[in-house]
Amino acid sequence: xxxxxxxxxxxxxxxxxxxxxxxxxxxxxxxxxxxxxxxxxxxxxxxxxxxxxxxxxxxxxxxxxxxxxxxxxxxxxxxxxxxxxxxxxxxxxxxxxxxxxxxxxxxxxxxxxxxxxxxxxxxxxxxxxxxxxxxxxxxxxxxxxxxxxxxxxxxxxxxxxxxxxxxxxxxxxxxxxxxxxxxxxxxxxxxxxxxxxxxxxxxxxxxxxxxxxxxxxxxxxxxxxxxxxxxxxxxxxxxxxxxxxxxxxx
Amino acid sequence: xxxxxxxxxxxxxxxxxxxxxxxxxxxxxxxxxxxxxxxxxxxxxxxxxxxxxx
Numbered sequence: 394x395x396x397x398x399x400x401x402x403x404x405x406x407x408x409x410x411x412x413x414x415x416x417x418x419x420x421x422x423x424x425x426x427x428x429x430x431x432x433x434x435x436x437x438x439x440x441x442x443x444x445x446x447x448x449x450x451x452x453x454x455x456x457x458x459x460x461x462x463x464x465x466x467x468x469x470x471x472x473x474x475x476x477x478x479x480x481x482x483x484x485x486x487x488x489x490x491x492x493x494x495x496x497x498x499x500x501x502x503x504x505x506x507x508x509x510x511x512x513x514x515x516x517x518x519x520x521x522x523x524x525x526x527x528x529x530x531x532x533x534x535x536x537x538x539x540x541x542x543x544x545x546x547x548x549x550x551x552x553x554x555x556x557x558x559x560x561x562x563x564x565x566x567x568x569x570x571x572x573x574x575x576x577x578x579x580x581x582x583x584x585x586x587x588x589x590x591x592x593x594x595x596x597x598x599x600x601x602x603x604x605x606x607x608x609x610x611x612x613x614x615x616x617x618x619x620x621x622x623x624x625x626x627x628x629x630x631x632x633x634x635x636x637x638x639x640x641x642x643x
Numbered sequence: 644x645x646x647x648x649x650x651x652x653x654x655x656x657x658x659x660x661x662x663x664x665x666x667x668x669x670x671x672x673x674x675x676x677x678x679x680x681x682x683x684x685x686x687x688x689x690x691x692x693x694x695x696x697x
Contacts, residue, residue, distance in 0.1 A: 429652040
């Protein structure tokens, strides 16, 4: 089901990543203010955007699960959130490295963008323990879906609140007047964003293919075990009674 | 803060990209391990069904 899309997606990701790396290091000009350190921007910002979109996608898929009661949507939502948490960790670490290089500190607590992203990350860090603390699969999927929808709504509200915040030291990539950078930097950024989105799609498909295969294998194993339980006593019942020698006449 | 010299900036940039690559590699390795486990389970089932057919 997912395996068929995997090869073309992986190839597209490899090609887009190669183009993105080429553009980042050989085409995009050095930033006049930050110099070479600004190259982190082409990794950090696409990763943050894709992670946040992944959380939103997880919420939408969770809503689909509650609407249709189809477990497939729950699994899709789970994998999207799981991947976004991993990307979120990458965003926090690369952001800290960039902050240390350009601001002289690993972390700045009065920066709304950083703190709000940390809050979103910590919120979703609770998702997995919550999910796996529930044994019943149906309840687990329902509770996780409700959490995913609430989390997605919180992510959107959080993003809007940060955009509206007056104090601002974090650079903006997009504003109402367009990209805040020269065209060659903007093209490089868009290609990096596309490559990151493709990487997310590939890893999402890969994990879903693996989970889907595991689930089907489990079903086959259960069916075989059930068949083994049912056929053995049945065979004993239908098997002809052993022939015993007739008692000798007295 | 003034722009860092290329050698220092290069270390930070390399560190950021290495962190990203490490995350992707670890993730793929974990999925790879799971696929390996699936393969083992599949061969077990295969043997089981072959034994029954005999």
